[in-house]
Amino acid sequence: GAVVSQHPSWVICKSGTSVKIECRSLDFQATTMFWYRQFPKQSLMLMATSNEGSKATYEQGVEKDKFLINHASLTLSTLTVTSAHPEDSSFYICSARDPSGLATGELFFGEGSRLTVL
Amino acid sequence: AQKVTQAQTEISVVEKEDVTLDCVYETRDTTYYLFWYKQPPSGELVFLIRRNSFDEQNEISGRYSWNFQKSTSSFNFTITASQVVDSAVYFCALSEAGWGGSQGNLIFGKGTKLSVKP
Numbered sequence: 001g002a003v004v005s006q007h008p009s010w011v012i013c014k015s016g017t018s019v020k021i022e023c024r025s026l027d028f029q030a031t032t033m034f035w036y037r038q039f040p041k042q043s044l045m046l047m048a049t050s051n052e053g054s055k056a057t058y059e060q061g062v063e064k065d066k067f068l069i070n071h072a073s074l075t076l077s078t079l080t081v082t083s084a085h086p087e088d089s090s091f092y093i094c095s096a097r098d099p100s101g102l103a104t105g106e107l108f109f110g111e112g113s114r115l116t117v118l
Numbered sequence: 119a120q121k122v123t124q125a126q127t128e129i130s131v132v133e134k135e136d137v138t139l140d141c142v143y144e145t146r147d148t149t150y151y152l153f154w155y156k157q158p159p160s161g162e163l164v165f166l167i168r169r170n171s172f173d174e175q176n177e178i179s180g181r182y183s184w185n186f187q188k189s190t191s192s193f194n195f196t197i198t199a200s201q202v203v204d205s206a207v208y209f210c211a212l213s214e215a216g217w218g219g220s221q222g223n224l225i226f227g228k229g230t231k232l233s234v235k236p
Contacts, residue, residue, distance in 0.1 A: 034223045042228070043209065043227065043229055044209070044226045045226075046225075093161075095223075107213070107224065108165075109155075109162075109163040111162045112161045112162055112163070
């Protein structure tokens with residue numbers, strides 16, 4: 001079936017550095033991807049909707065200048081955490097919609113990327 | 119506003135017991151989708167089921183079964199003869215059927231941590 005892949009699966013970085021996480025749809029072209037964030041023992045919260053060829057739509061309370069999203073192609077969206085700080089440590093998960101599955105609400109999730117900021 | 123409530127934060131059972139995970143949702147939409155995902159310690163979300171709002175038939179898949187009741191806005195998940203490998207966090211989620219903007223993303227409940235002891 002359709003696969004969404006994230007890279008890296010885990011990353012440790014120093015405070016103040018920037019980290020880029022990639023989300024790829026492997027079997028289909030995704031005009032829309034979603035980025036979620038999950039703190040330890042918490043639920044998944046939508047951060048932003050990534051739209052191919054246009055600006056991302058951020059949820060209330062999410063800093064767009066800190067979490068840069070680029071969806072330059074139909075198979076790749078990237079999330080860059082700029083000037084990361086320890087409070088940004090979290091599990092980031094992307095999901096992508098298969099357009100052929102529009103009528104059925106089919107969404108596919110990546111494996112997640114665990115970010116630890118020291 | 120859309121909302122998903124999983125009132126059970128943690129459940130602990132002994133292997134071979136049956137266990138039901140509750141999910142109650144709120145939405146003003148007449149067309150929507152409900153999901154259950156399993157999240158093992160590795161973090162990856164494992165898709166279990168998707169149900170659209172027009173299909174109230176209960177579903178059984180092996181040891182898993184789901185009871186969708188629109189009258190009570192509930193979509194409960196039952197595991198029969200639980201096994202240690204069922205130990206995970208289970209999320210119930212809701213999605214609008216629309217497209218564009220933030221429509222189509224998932225609203226997650228807070229999750230229920232299931233521990234199955236041998």
